[in-house]
Amino acid sequence: NPLHEECLLHELIELIGSLLYYKHSGVMQLGKTIQLITKPDGGIIKHLVKLRESKPYRERTSRCVVQSDLRLLKELVYHSAFHPDHESESDLAAQHTIPKKIAFYSNGDQDEIQNLVVQLPKTHQFVCLTHEGFLKKVTGLQNIDPNNCFVVEVAKPPERPILMPEEISEKIAEGKQEQGPDYRPNFRQDPPPSFVVVNQLQDPGNVGNLLRCCVGFGFKHVFFVNGSADGFNEKVLRASRGALLLRDQEKRAVLSYECGDLERLFTIAKGYNMPIYVSDTEGISPPLDTISNTEASEGKKIVVMNNEASGISENDREQLQHAQAKFVHIPMSPYCKSLNVASAAAVMLYSLRDNVVTKE
Amino acid sequence: NPLHEECLLHELIELIGSLLYYKHSGVMQLGKTIQLITKPDGGIIKHLVKLRESKPYRERTSRCVVQSDLRLLKELVYHSAFHPDHESESDLAAQHTIPKKIAFYSNGDQDEIQNLVVQLPKTHQFVCLTHEGFLKKVTGLQNIDPNNCFVVEVAKPPERPILMPEEISEKIAEGKQEQGPDYRPNFRQDPPPSFVVVNQLQDPGNVGNLLRCCVGFGFKHVFFVNGSADGFNEKVLRASRGALLLRDQEKRAVLSYECGDLERLFTIAKGYNMPIYVSDTEGISPPLDTISNTEASEGKKIVVMNNEASGISENDREQLQHAQAKFVHIPMSPYCKSLNVASAAAVMLYSLRDNVVTKE
Numbered sequence: 001n002p003l004h005e006e007c008l009l010h011e012l013i014e015l016i017g018s019l020l021y022y023k024h025s026g027v028m029q030l031g032k033t034i035q036l037i038t039k040p041d042g043g044i045i046k047h048l049v050k051l052r053e054s055k056p057y058r059e060r061t062s063r064c065v066v067q068s069d070l071r072l073l074k075e076l077v078y079h080s081a082f083h084p085d086h087e088s089e090s091d092l093a094a095q096h097t098i099p100k101k102i103a104f105y106s107n108g109d110q111d112e113i114q115n116l117v118v119q120l121p122k123t124h125q126f127v128c129l130t131h132e133g134f135l136k137k138v139t140g141l142q143n144i145d146p147n148n149c150f151v152v153e154v155a156k157p158p159e160r161p162i163l164m165p166e167e168i169s170e171k172i173a174e175g176k177q178e179q180g181p182d183y184r185p186n187f188r189q190d191p192p193p194s195f196v197v198v199n200q201l202q203d204p205g206n207v208g209n210l211l212r213c214c215v216g217f218g219f220k221h222v223f224f225v226n227g228s229a230d231g232f233n234e235k236v237l238r239a240s241r242g243a244l245l246l247r248d249q250e251k252r253a254v255l256s257y258e259c260g261d262l263e264r265l266f267t268i269a270k271g272y273n274m275p276i277y278v279s280d281t282e283g284i285s286p287p288l289d290t291i292s293n294t295e296a297s298e299g300k301k302i303v304v305m306n307n308e309a310s311g312i313s314e315n316d317r318e319q320l321q322h323a324q325a326k327f328v329h330i331p332m333s334p335y336c337k338s339l340n341v342a343s344a345a346a347v348m349l350y351s352l353r354d355n356v357v358t359k360e
Numbered sequence: 361n362p363l364h365e366e367c368l369l370h371e372l373i374e375l376i377g378s379l380l381y382y383k384h385s386g387v388m389q390l391g392k393t394i395q396l397i398t399k400p401d402g403g404i405i406k407h408l409v410k411l412r413e414s415k416p417y418r419e420r421t422s423r424c425v426v427q428s429d430l431r432l433l434k435e436l437v438y439h440s441a442f443h444p445d446h447e448s449e450s451d452l453a454a455q456h457t458i459p460k461k462i463a464f465y466s467n468g469d470q471d472e473i474q475n476l477v478v479q480l481p482k483t484h485q486f487v488c489l490t491h492e493g494f495l496k497k498v499t500g501l502q503n504i505d506p507n508n509c510f511v512v513e514v515a516k517p518p519e520r521p522i523l524m525p526e527e528i529s530e531k532i533a534e535g536k537q538e539q540g541p542d543y544r545p546n547f548r549q550d551p552p553p554s555f556v557v558v559n560q561l562q563d564p565g566n567v568g569n570l571l572r573c574c575v576g577f578g579f580k581h582v583f584f585v586n587g588s589a590d591g592f593n594e595k596v597l598r599a600s601r602g603a604l605l606l607r608d609q610e611k612r613a614v615l616s617y618e619c620g621d622l623e624r625l626f627t628i629a630k631g632y633n634m635p636i637y638v639s640d641t642e643g644i645s646p647p648l649d650t651i652s653n654t655e656a657s658e659g660k661k662i663v664v665m666n667n668e669a670s671g672i673s674e675n676d677r678e679q680l681q682h683a684q685a686k687f688v689h690i691p692m693s694p695y696c697k698s699l700n701v702a703s704a705a706a707v708m709l710y711s712l713r714d715n716v717v718t719k720e
Binding site for chain 2: 217218
């Protein structure tokens with residue numbers, strides 16, 4: 001596309017000129033798009049670190065940061081909350097006047113910066129960190145590949161909770177609608193898909209891997225029981241490869257989420273007549289393979305994964321039993337007491353994914 | 361058992377006496393069983409740290425260390441290489457004169473030490489670290505629960521490679537035998553079980569989780585392709601919950617292992633007529649569910665898991681194709697490029713575990 005190439009060339013000429021001119025003056029504004037950080041100036045670095053470390057700050061600004069390599073960055077660009085097509089959500093709390101940022105390391109070398117910037121989405125402001133130490137500070141990591149490490153600030157998608165039919169009616173009576181010019185991603189009208197419950201999982205790596213499995217096996221919603229790890233924790237985002245940020249063709253979250261307590265979960269399950277399957281390490285529960293291959297496992301369902309160290313608490317077990325949840329265990333050798341919860345989730349979600357019977 | 365209780369009481373009295381007497385004298389020998397480390401003395405701490413950090417040192421001493429909680433420790437005591445019943449392997453290189461150690465933290469409080477020691481196996485020498493900092497040094501971890509953290513030194517089980525029939529004949533002709541008074545765990549006579557190939561996996565957490573899945577799903581042997589993470593790396597041992605250290609009732613490794621190159625793997629596969637299944641992220645491979653539920657997947661098999669970042673190298677792919685390996689992919693949503701390798705391994709091994717068809 002010659003027009004595109006011409007634009008690009010124009011941009012590059014502008015960029016080179018700006019760099020030559022501003023190279024030694026600290027924090028600089030290059031054209032409208034690149035900020036070069038050559039001194040440990042507090043502002044931007046502090047902002048990105050705070051987004052990474054502080055859940056209240058993420059909630060206040062409706063932003064979060066993902067540390068990614070170029071591959072993930074491209075996946076996010078292609079499918080995510082910061083795809084240019086998806087920036088028109090005028091009522092998103094995330095639409096602040098502060099532009100979102102992509103921070104990366106470069107020693108200020110023009111060719112390098114150019115090569116990087118042409119690959120990055122135009123929706124963001126670029127922040128070029130000219131010292132590896134700044135990148136370590138922003139990522140909080142000691143071992144990074146500075147040439148393939150990006151810190152990307154994105155809008156934190158709001159909760160998109162499953163609503164009961166009467167709650168949907170109320171919203172509509174109030175004049176709200178889910179899509180159109182006033183697209184509100186936090187109001188869902190569709191009946192719930194099969195979904196996963198993160199019950200008191202604490203380890204962000206495990207939660208991230210679980211979310212990645214949710215996306216992989218077509219579970220389109222995740223219910224975080226209050227007290228579980230935050231889905232926008234930096235490690236969760238990294239391990240999940242940004243699962244909670246991806247959008248589908250209809251601009252909806254590939255994996256929507258909500259937070260709540262078990263009571264609310266039971267209301268949903270009962271209201272929509274969805275069976276609840278609970279991953280259990282107790283051998284007295286029926287084995288997964290007797291359940292995943294029966295008619296009973298067809299249709300929409302809820303899968304509950306529990307705390308990695310302590311499993312299901314006695315209180316939760318009673319509540320779940322009372323709600324007629326079905327406890328299942330993954331059949332295993334007696335030499336193995338349990339799997340890592342992310343591995344167990346992979347097996348559970350693979351086995352219980354929608355249409356597992358008809359596919360086989 | 362009153363006799364057992366009397367012995368225990370006797371031991372405790374001895375212990376209390378020793379403690380009262382030796383409390384402030386640095387490194388001490390309490391009776392024959394407890395060493396109290398009250399000063400940053402180099403010897404034992406250095407030894408344990410070296411075992412943790414240095415593969416050559418592990419190989420030279422045929423020892424390794426596992427950092428564990430009390431639950432894992434009990435599992436190891438019950439099923440492992442350091443169960444008293446298993447200490448009679450006279451020809452194990454591991455049988456040095458230096459006793460193996462269990463190091464734990466305690467502030468020197470007698471009740472605490474007693475409560476701990478009565479729960480620990482008698483086969484080891486106890487090393488009581490009286491400063492939390494020593495435990496951090498020995499484990500290399502900043503966040504530990506000092507009251508539930510044990511560093512256990514165990515014999516590093518030797519390789520127990522799969523041999524070809526003619527190699528077995530040679531060993532027997534040389535007068536060697538697998539079991540009996542000269543039990544040699546590094547010589548196996550039985551035909552190979554279904555096993556797993558760790559092909560260039562680098563992340564110790566992933567390798568550990570994969571090994572845990574091997575045990576869980578009845579894969580009894582693991583073939584480390586040269587260049588993969590070391591199976592006795594501290595993080596591998598921790599993530600695998602000591603998978604490579606567990607023994608079955610016949611005192612054999614629950615999960616035996618060997619290291620080698622792909623050529624050797626092909627020799628085994630061809631010699632024993634075992635199909636090779638390779639986990640692939642390319643969608644053009646047949647999906648796992650069309651394979652795991654057919655007759656073809658019955659019988660002993662080999663499952664290859666590849667590097668977490670780069671997958672299968674082109675060279676390996678060619679070699680594997682040439683050896684008529686079957687490439688399979690886990691069917692997944694287009695929004696998910698791949699799963700974490702430990703999650704993928706869980707799904708692969710669960711689906712391809714022995715007798716999967718007859719069980720279902």
